[in-house]
Amino acid sequence: MKEKDWTIIDVLRHARHDWMNDIQLIKGFLALNKIDEAARAADHIIVKAVQEAKLCNLGMPGMAEMFITFNWEKHKFLLEFEINDEIVIEKVDDQLVTRFFQSIFSLLDRHISQYSGQHVYTEFFEKEGRLAVRIEWDGELVDRSRLIEQILQLLQSDAMYGEIMKSDDQDILIEVNF
Amino acid sequence: MKEKDWTIIDVLRHARHDWMNDIQLIKGFLALNKIDEAARAADHIIVKAVQEAKLCNLGMPGMAEMFITFNWEKHKFLLEFEINDEIVIEKVDDQLVTRFFQSIFSLLDRHISQYSGQHVYTEFFEKEGRLAVRIEWDGELVDRSRLIEQILQLLQSDAMYGEIMKSDDQDILIEVNF
Numbered sequence: 490m491k492e493k494d495w496t497i498i499d500v501l502r503h504a505r506h507d508w509m510n511d512i513q514l515i516k517g518f519l520a521l522n523k524i525d526e527a528a529r530a531a532d533h534i535i536v537k538a539v540q541e542a543k544l545c546n547l548g549m550p551g552m553a554e555m556f557i558t559f560n561w562e563k564h565k566f567l568l569e570f571e572i573n574d575e576i577v578i579e580k581v582d583d584q585l586v587t588r589f590f591q592s593i594f595s596l597l598d599r600h601i602s603q604y605s606g607q608h609v610y611t612e613f614f615e616k617e618g619r620l621a622v623r624i625e626w627d628g629e630l631v632d633r634s635r636l637i638e639q640i641l642q643l644l645q646s647d648a649m650y651g652e653i654m655k656s657d658d659q660d661i662l663i664e665v666n667f
Numbered sequence: 668m669k670e671k672d673w674t675i676i677d678v679l680r681h682a683r684h685d686w687m688n689d690i691q692l693i694k695g696f697l698a699l700n701k702i703d704e705a706a707r708a709a710d711h712i713i714v715k716a717v718q719e720a721k722l723c724n725l726g727m728p729g730m731a732e733m734f735i736t737f738n739w740e741k742h743k744f745l746l747e748f749e750i751n752d753e754i755v756i757e758k759v760d761d762q763l764v765t766r767f768f769q770s771i772f773s774l775l776d777r778h779i780s781q782y783s784g785q786h787v788y789t790e791f792f793e794k795e796g797r798l799a800v801r802i803e804w805d806g807e808l809v810d811r812s813r814l815i816e817q818i819l820q821l822l823q824s825d826a827m828y829g830e831i832m833k834s835d836d837q838d839i840l841i842e843v844n845f
Contacts, residue, residue, distance in 0.1 A: 497678050498728045501735060504679060505716050508686055512709050512716075515693060519706045527705065528697045531690050538683050538690075550676045557679060 495558050503561040543572035547613070547620070548580070551587040556611075564594070565601035566609045566626070573614040581620050581667050585648050589665070592643055597626060600636040621666045627659050637661075673736050681739040686712075721750035725791070725798070726758070729765040734789075742772070743779035744787045744804070751792040759798045759845050763826050767843070770821055775804060778814040794844055801832075802841045815839075 493499075511534045518527035545553045559568040597609060610625045630636055637656060640663060644651035651665035671677075689712045696705035723731045737746040775787060788803045808814055815834060818841060822829035829843035 495675055496728065497673055497675060497732050497736075498723050500675050500678065501682065502720070502723055504682060505719060509713065509716055512712050516706060516709045516713075519702055519709065522702065524697055524700065524702060528694065531694045531697065534690055535687065535694075538687055542680070542683060545676050545680055550674065554675050558675075 493562070495554065500558065503558070540570065540572055543576075544570060544613075547572070547576065547578075549583040549586060551583045552590065555587050555590060559594070565598045565604045566607055566628075568594070568611065569608045570611045570613065573612065576613060576615045576620070577618070578615055578620045579618055582648065586620070586667055589643070589646075589649065589667075593624065593640065593663070596636060596639050596643070600630045600632060601626075602629065602631045616666050619666050621664065623654075624663045624665070626661050629659065630661075671740070673732065678736065681736070718748065718750055721754075722748060722791075725750070725754065725756075727761040727764060729761045730768065733765050733768060737772070743776045743782045744785055744806075746772070746789065747786045748789045748791065751790065754791060754793045754798070755796070756793055756798045757796055760826065764798070764845055767821070767824075767827065767845075771802065771818065771841070774814060774817050774821070778808045778810060779804075780807065780809045797844050799842065799844045802843070803839065805838045807837065808839075 511530070515527050515530045515534075518524075518530060541557060544556060547553065556568060556570055594609070601607075605628070607626075607628045610623075612623045612625075614621050614623075637653065640653060640661075644653075644663075644665065649665050649667050651663060653661065654664050655662040689708070693705050693708045693712075696702075696708060719735060722734055725731065734746060734748055772787070779785075783806070785804075785806045788801075790801045790803075792799050792801075815831065818831060818839075822831075822841075822843065827843050827845050829841060831839065832842050833840040
């Protein structure tokens with residue numbers, strides 16, 4: 490499921506590359522004397538970094554590493570995450586949660602026909618003292634009913650409670666509580 | 668010699684912290700409408716990142732990791748490095764070079780009485796197809812003659828050729844060819 494074992498140097502190389510793109514954007518605005526746009530780009534970088542810091546502070550290093558490196562690997566979608574404020578949760582099994590995400594992302598990879606720059610959105614929040622996550626994909630799928638079936642199977646675990654909240658023509662929204 | 672085993676999450680946390688400081692600096696200039704200063708700060712960030720990328724591209728991941736994480740550990744000095752353009756070298760033993768730097772930095776740590784924000788400068792270059800480095804410290808030292816002796820001992824290795832180029836009252840300049 491895991492594409493590769495990331496080394497520190499690999500991670501820094503990719504992070505630096507992303508970081509350079511962000512800085513180049515700011516430089517571009519400055520060259521055009523667009524000071525407000527430059528400030529907004531800087532704010533956007535800070536928001537991203539704060540989200541990443543929150544992810545790293547959940548006490549789940551395996552999951553954090555997986556999420557941060559995901560978009561540097563070859564997948565059919567981009568992964569986006571948002572961590573709601575004030576998540577105070579009991580201890581969660583990092584490995585179990587990481588494996589769950591690996592499985593569900595792997596299913597999505599198999600049922601998305603080709604990469605088109607679309608995102609899978611994940612939103613972490615607290616629900617009755619436990620970690621909860623919403624996972625959403627809004628796009629075309631290959632053999633959608635088989636995917637739904639496989640997701641339902643994956644959710645049949647004692648270690649979590651999950652359900653498919655919505656699944657219309659395109660949209661799939663899953664909520665899982667660990 | 669190595670202070671800790673760095674995890675990917677630790678490294679990202681520290682790198683993110685440094686980047687945030689850099690971005691805050693740009694934001695500060697933008698808030699004061701100092702567009703040239705903001706652009707210069709952005710350029711400075713890019714120069715740092717290019718140097719780090721060059722370090723990572725030397726094919727010596729152990730040394731690169733050590734240099735990049737060094738200033739995140741507790742030492743008596745800050746480590747600065749510069750990689751000259753166009754270093755094309757034969758294969759160098761990464762472990763051997765990393766151990767050499769660990770030893771020499773550890774010696775310096777022991778002979779600098781206290782942290783005062785001063786840098787040890789290292790400059791990598793190519794010399795007759797081999798990797799060479801200059802290491803320079805300009806500051807006070809405790810038991811300086813003992814330090815010189817220990818550095819000379821360290822340089823007595825078949826795997827490298829090194830000498831102390833200059834050592835006056837304060838300054839120590841060492842050149843090593845691997």
